[in-house]
Amino acid sequence: MVYKGRVIKEEKNYIIVLTKDCQYKKIRKKGQSQLGKEIIFLDEDIINKSTVRYGLVAAILLLIVTTAMFAGINFGLINELNTYSVVGLDINPSIEFRIDDQGIVRKVTALDEEGKDLVNKQMIGMEIKGAVTLGINNAIDKKYLTSDNDTILISQVNLKDSDNINIKNSVIQSIQETTDVQNVNLVYIESDKESFKEAEKNNMTAGKYEIYKKVAQNDDNVSIKSIKDMKVAEIAQNHEEIITTLKVTDFDEKQQSDKNSNNENDEDNNSDKDEKHNKNKEKNQANNKDRLKNNFEDEDRDDDDIEHEMSEQKRNNKNQDKDYDQEDDKYEEDDEDDNKERNKQKGKNKRYKKYKCNVRNKDDDEDDEYYENDEDKDNEDNRDDEDKDDEDDRDNDDKDDEDDRDDKDKDYEDNRDD
Amino acid sequence: MAKILNLFKNKKQTLDERLKNIQDGDIEEREQFISEYTPFIIKTITEVINRYIETENDDEYSIGLQAFDEAITKYDSNKGKFLSFAKLLIRNRIIDFLRKETPSKSNIYFEDTQDADEYISLSNREDDFTESYSIRKELEQFQRELKLFDILIDDLVKESPKHIDSRINAVKIARHIVENKKIKQQLYDKKKMPVKKITSSIDVSNKVLKRNRKFIIASVLILDGNSEFLKNYVFGVEGR
Numbered sequence A: 001m002v003y004k005g006r007v008i009k010e011e012k013n014y015i016i017v018l019t020k021d022c023q024y025k026k027i028r029k030k031g032q033s034q035l036g037k038e039i040i041f042l043d044e045d046i047i048n049k050s051t052v053r054y055g056l057v058a059a060i061l062l063l064i065v066t067t068a069m070f071a072g073i074n075f076g077l078i079n080e081l082n083t084y085s086v087v088g089l090d091i092n093p094s095i096e097f098r099i100d101d102q103g104i105v106r107k108v109t110a111l112d113e114e115g116k117d118l119v120n121k122q123m124i125g126m127e128i129k130g131a132v133t134l135g136i137n138n139a140i141d142k143k144y145l146t147s148d149n150d151t152i153l154i155s156q157v158n159l160k161d162s163d164n165i166n167i168k169n170s171v172i173q174s175i176q177e178t179t180d181v182q183n184v185n186l187v188y189i190e191s192d193k194e195s196f197k198e199a200e201k202n203n204m205t206a207g208k209y210e211i212y213k214k215v216a217q218n219d220d221n222v223s224i225k226s227i228k229d230m231k232v233a234e235i236a237q238n239h240e241e242i243i244t245t246l247k248v249t250d251f252d253e254k255q256q257s258d259k260n261s262n263n264e265n266d267e268d269n270n271s272d273k274d275e276k277h278n279k280n281k282e283k284n285q286a287n288n289k290d291r292l293k294n295n296f297e298d299e300d301r302d303d304d305d306i307e308h309e310m311s312e313q314k315r316n317n318k319n320q321d322k323d324y325d326q327e328d329d330k331y332e333e334d335d336e337d338d339n340k341e342r343n344k345q346k347g348k349n350k351r352y353k354k355y356k357c358n359v360r361n362k363d364d365d366e367d368d369e370y371y372e373n374d375e376d377k378d379n380e381d382n383r384d385d386e387d388k389d390d391e392d393d394r395d396n397d398d399k400d401d402e403d404d405r406d407d408k409d410k411d412y413e414d415n416r417d418d
Numbered sequence B: 001m002a003k004i005l006n007l008f009k010n011k012k013q014t015l016d017e018r019l020k021n022i023q024d025g026d027i028e029e030r031e032q033f034i035s036e037y038t039p040f041i042i043k044t045i046t047e048v049i050n051r052y053i054e055t056e057n058d059d060e061y062s063i064g065l066q067a068f069d070e071a072i073t074k075y076d077s078n079k080g081k082f083l084s085f086a087k088l089l090i091r092n093r094i095i096d097f098l099r100k101e102t103p104s105k106s107n108i109y110f111e112d113t114q115d116a117d118e119y120i121s122l123s124n125r126e127d128d129f130t131e132s133y134s135i136r137k138e139l140e141q142f143q144r145e146l147k148l149f150d151i152l153i154d155d156l157v158k159e160s161p162k163h164i165d166s167r168i169n170a171v172k173i174a175r176h177i178v179e180n181k182k183i184k185q186q187l188y189d190k191k192k193m194p195v196k197k198i199t200s201s202i203d204v205s206n207k208v209l210k211r212n213r214k215f216i217i218a219s220v221l222i223l224d225g226n227s228e229f230l231k232n233y234v235f236g237v238e239g240r
Helices: A049-082 A128-141 A168-178 A193-201 A206-218 A224-229 A232-238 A240-246 A249-257 A259-300 A303-331 A336-359 A362-382 A387-417 B002-012 B015-023 B027-036 B038-049 B059-074 B082-105 B113-122 B125-148 B153-159 B164-179 B181-190 B195-201 B206-211 B213-224 B228-238
Strands: A002-010 A014-019 A024-028 A038-042 A085-090 A094-099 A105-110 A151-158 A185-191
Touching (some): A002 A024, A002 B038, A002 B125, A014 B153, A014 B228, A024 B153, A038 B038, A085 A128, A085 A206, A094 A128, A105 A128, A128 A168, A151 A168, A151 A193, A151 A206, A151 A232, A168 A185, A185 A193, A185 A206, A185 A232, A193 A206, A206 A232, A232 A240, B015 B027, B015 B059, B015 B082, B027 B038, B027 B059, B038 B059, B038 B082, B125 B213, B125 B228, B153 B213, B164 B181, B164 B206, B164 B228, B181 B195, B195 B206, B206 B213, B213 B228
Parallel strands (some): A151 A185
Antiparallel strands (some): A002 A038, A014 A024, A085 A094, A085 A151, A094 A105
């Protein structure tokens, strides 16, 4: 169709034309400006908004599809690629673990509604034996696994070969050790890829599917769904002969023979563990208390106090410096008598030192000792009378207190630095 | 029966057979063939000149038609396909024409001032320019008036009635508004369509008025305005 129309508006990418039959048409821009001119144009020049819209829709669809594909690759495919083995746990409820080459759970799926009760998020990243026992313990907690319903079916399908996924024994052992239920029938089935694929189609574990196959051999009337919905214990009752052939006999015997000793051991272990636990607890509590104390002491100190102490400290230091000067002169005049007294004093001061050593950092100790000795000396030098020694002691005490406080200040500062 | 058979035949005729008939002297068929292929001719010309063909200055179009006609006469089926041959011929003729035209139209040589004066006086460019200038002014005026009603020309593209009958009806309403001073005044004053007055004086439904509001207002502005060339496009629908 050929149109004739007047260009009535020009934009960057299109022009608008008023045609002879009074239609306003948006058409493609070509070449230089033709505003106000009557032009001849064709259908193909018209910008049809519907095509734009379809294009948009198509683009969005494409985007969704591609993102979905990428998501599929990221979450589905990569998961599939990393799955070395699939471990199914049926009590009914049923759950399924996908594990990688290290035996670490990468994905947990609940195969039925109840299965969701057994799934913990923390299972992902756990070793498979831990995850299985956690699932079983959850089942016990939720009363799925009881004395009536006492059969656990575990199935394993190795999709790829790896040395680290021969998990059968470790799983069985860990179930024995860590679950509380006795007299549990444990069935362990190692299945193959074909069965797993079939099972996956029916949303059941490979173990259940294996059982279905076995049951179906004897009984044609059995449907997959009935097996899927049946509790493992019920299957065990109805088809005892099949289950008994598959039972983990070791597990049963061990459990029964080891029952008493095992229990004792368990208790011992438990008690050991408890002791350790308690010790740890005590330690922790003690630590906590210390921490609390420190905190309180730190908190009790106001900034004013600290400043005050700082100034005091300075004063003391100045005094000490003066004393040192004097002391150098007087040292030479010291008599032996004085030495005796000095020794006495030292004995006293050692006590303080010991006390201080406990509080102080090792690095500080040497310097402090030096100071203290000097102080002692100069005390003795300046005051000959023994009567005044008491006062000296008191002075020393005060100083010590101050030192202690200084130390605490240091500790406080250290803590803050930490 | 023979006619039907003939029609059937015609449809089945290949391009080469038709061309042979035309070359043998079937003038009716020739005209029919050319009108069938006008979009092709227009497309080829547009491609060469890289802008739309302007009807006021349709030398290019007639040259294209002539070239196509020439192609029909000169075509030799042994030398390739007709359409590519026709395309080539049209392109060559148009390019030849443009080469002849351009110096006098757009190139002015300042080296020789006397010649330049001649060129300018020879070209009819000036008239063309003043005309297009006034048209542009009128278009700007039209857009400004539309803006008062909060309408963009882009809106008209989307919201104009698609079917020719509904367009005719809408223009009829517009004409009614223009001729009825009271309604027109109210429309200009309130910048809104006085729906009640219109429905009471002319047989239209609210729905039609509402749906084609923008198109009707634009038509009113054109019909009531002083842009003769825009009016022509509305008259085209009215059949005047």
